Amino acid sequence: MTLWSVIGSGVAGLAVASDLVARGAQVQVFDPGGPPGPHGCSWWAGGMLAPWCEYENAEEPVLRLGQQAIDWWSDKTPVYRRGTIVVANTRDLPDLRRFARRTAGHVEVDRNKIAELEPDMKAFGRGLFFEQEAHVDPRQALQDLCGQLKDKGVEFHQNLAPPQLDNTIDCRGLHARETLHDLRGVKGEMLVIRCPDVVLTRPVRLLHPRMPLYIVPRGDGIYMLGATMIESEDSSRITARSMLELLSAAYAVNPAFGEAEVLEIGVDLRPAFPDNLPRIRRLGRTIYANGLYRHGYLLAPALARGVADLALENKHSEMVDEDRA
């Protein structure tokens, strides 16, 4: 039986390994960074399964393929099916109208309905509710996938994959750019804060022409604030401006966020191709699966299926853009 070697244990690698195993393949995983942690950009993700919202500024496959994600994750990690609320300050209501026009799957909500959904968002008189959307806790999700793979006999190696390996699947994100020359990094900055004074139970997006923000609840008064999108490949530090913008946007959602403790500052680079859509490429003995951009948790399931189709059945899904086996 063929042994498949998945390189990289971010959300792409683990999802790929998971689908291969589910379809009966034998799999091992290599990641010199060890178990999922701050060394991978999946660690810093929002974990929103929000294909309808994302469609505002993404291509059609994100909407269509992203809708498969909620079911895919449901038997692997807790999926919080509480929808998404999108709001804007009064002066930015044109942005809310545009957002409504460009997306589907939402209902308009007024002050009463918003207060009913999220009592701590009384300040907003108008919004959109995307009832079908969901979210996961990314770190929990990575750990759960690892645990399930180990239970099924998958070995994890904390080292580089030997170069002569056959049947490898390269899911290294931006580290694969020496081969994938059209891959670039898009800087993202995020914060994790603790603010028990504010209770939000579902992801909230605040529209703003310059600094759109989302807040994802992690439970126990912990929230993830994200995320900037900058065409820069410097992942060393957050800038003061980004931090100011993230925090002031959160403050605009509820001034009680002003008292929050800042627990973590995350900075990393999202791997992206020029159209910001993921790709599967077979070059020689290696299949590359990459470019999840800001849609790691949303599109990893579709990416994983595409890889398994190619690896096990030699079928070309729409994500395959090059095959030189």
Next chain:
Amino acid sequence: MKTFYGTTLPNPLMLGTAQYPSPAILEQAFRSSGAGVATVSLRREGAGGAGQTFWTMIRDLGVHILPNTAGCHTVKEAVTTAQMAREVFDTKWIKLELIGHTDSLQPDVFQLVEAARILTEDGFQVFPYTTEDLIVGERLLEAGCEVLMPWGAPIGSGRGLNNEYALRAMRAEFPDVPLVIDAGIGLPSHAAHAMELGFDAVLLNTAVARAGDPIEMAQAMAMAVQAGQLARQADPIEPRDMAEASTPVVGKAFLS
């Protein structure tokens, strides 16, 4: 068509490069419009050349690159950013933007004139983002600018030409200076309007990048500036209060 520091542009459309859904769409917007100039911001992507990959994509568009100082609030920041832009893009061109007001992003014209003087003396060819104020325009020319870029309306507002009277006055006051409407354009009709008033080019970003289909909107803008430019050359009729029949009535046979 007037030249911009000696450079003749293929057409009067200049496009920004921020806020597109993806670099692929940005590239197609340039292809579909044939825009001859791309403005690029360095401030945020800047530090240590970390924006190289994106900048290479912009260079590969094969159009004239006009780096900008977007996001700068002081002369010092703007001058440093301009110097960095010269290194990165190997060009003397700089779109000088000095923001004076957080909400309107209105230019701080006092600092603008000062920075324009410093940069011109340093060999830059400055494209200042300014208001429609004639005296400020004059000071910028004195400082060495050979192009003026008055706003149509605040950046990103999509309101069109807010002060047509003042823009007409500006055109009349500086008949030989290349004038570019920069900022505030939302619709092709706004862009055509600017060209009909005799402006030499239109610079826009948000109207295309944030449109539902940036590629089609870029094309629409290109057609609009071309229409406006042709109309200007064709010497439009004057508006009048009463109808003027296109077929003369006098001399027609009476059939009753």
